[in-house]
Amino acid sequence: MNNMEIITFGDKDYYILKEKESNGINYIYLSNVDNPKDIMIRKSSNKDKDLYVPLDGENEFNKACLLLFKN
Amino acid sequence: MKDDMRDASQRLRNNSISGESARRNKTLSERQIRRKEARRLENEKEEKRGQRLKYLLVAVTTAASIILGTTGVSAINNEMVVNGMIDDFQEEVVSDNTFRTNNHQNFWYDYQNIAISLNDYAKENGLSECQTMYLCEHALAWNKDVEEDQMNELLKFTDYKNLDNFLQENGFKNKADFENQMKAELPIVDHINEEQTKLDEMQNNRENSLEQESGKSRGGM
Known part of the structure; x- marks a missing residue:
């Protein structure tokens, strides 16, 4: 059976739509289970690969957007 | 619509x-996901992949608008970029697999050979694979009426066998979904490839210069 991975931020569940890796950092693209317009990107923490944290500003955000389309 | 996209872009960024x-x-198991969706969407039932595509399409087009905003590429340029990519595919793959009929009145495609060329x-x-299929579809079609027939002819020589399977197995609800997503993705991919080429050239120039x-320093010793 195909399962979809969920990650919970606060009290909200997000589907993990895609994952992209770059230079040892894992970026995940998320969509709120209850609201498809609520989307965001998180990255794995350097100290703890299982912990997903916000991006470090505009530059990293633009890079993460570009990664989404990279094959 | 533009304001909605701008707001969505800003929300994504923030x-x-x-x-x-x-x-x-x-x-979540597939069953749990479906129950959540059924509650949220009331009586509307969607395939898990179709729903996932809807979420992904919102994310993709939102991210695309951000990238296109930061690179200053307009909608008109995007169309030119995609048309250019279709022309390249036409020149590199389709032309060599286009032949005249015996009476020289029409032409035909070697669909099998074209299908084989897609991966490379x-x-x-x-x-x-999907982006390439989009380019192929538009490079082959001389008018919209024959697009689907030609795609089905081509896809007979792939594991998908036909267009419906191709769309379904790649998570597209229908052909329009496929088209919209590829039109959003292709200009970005082209931009990334261009930037990568520039980086490679800079790297090569730097290496040559160091060599x-x-x-010179060895010669001077």
Whole structure:
């Protein structure tokens, strides 16, 4: 059976739509289970690969957007 | 629509660079996901892949609008970029597999050979299978009426066998979904490939320059 991975931020569940890796950092693209317009990107923490944290500003955000389309 | 997209872009940006952290915690079974969706969408039932595509399409087009905004590429340029990519595919793959009929009144495609070329073309040009299929579809079609028939002819020579299977197995609800997503993705991929080429050239120039300097200093010793 195909399962979809969920990650919970606060009290909200997000589907993990895609994952992209770059230079040892894992970026995940998320969509709120209850609201498809609520989307965001998180990255794995350097100290703890299982912990997903916000991006470090505009530059990293633009890079993460570009990664989404990279094959 | 533009204001909606701008708002969505801003929300994506703000949500991504601030807010909470979390660990991966759980996996929902397909049945649990469907129950959640049924509650939220009332009586509307969607395939899991179709729903996922809807979420992904919102994310993709939102991210695309951000990238296109930061690179200053307009909608008209996007169309030119995609048309250019279709022309390249036409020249590199389709032309060599186009033949005249015996009476020279019509022409025909060697669909089998074109199908075989798709994987290599995708790898050489940094494209996904779906992106390549989009370029192929538009390079082949001389008018919209025959698009689907031609795609079905081509796809007979792939594992998908037909267009419906191709769309379904790649998570597209229908052909329009496929078209919209590829039109959003292709200009970005083209931009990434261009930037990568520039980086490679800079790297090569730097390496050549270092080699030359090293050669001069040895000669001077």
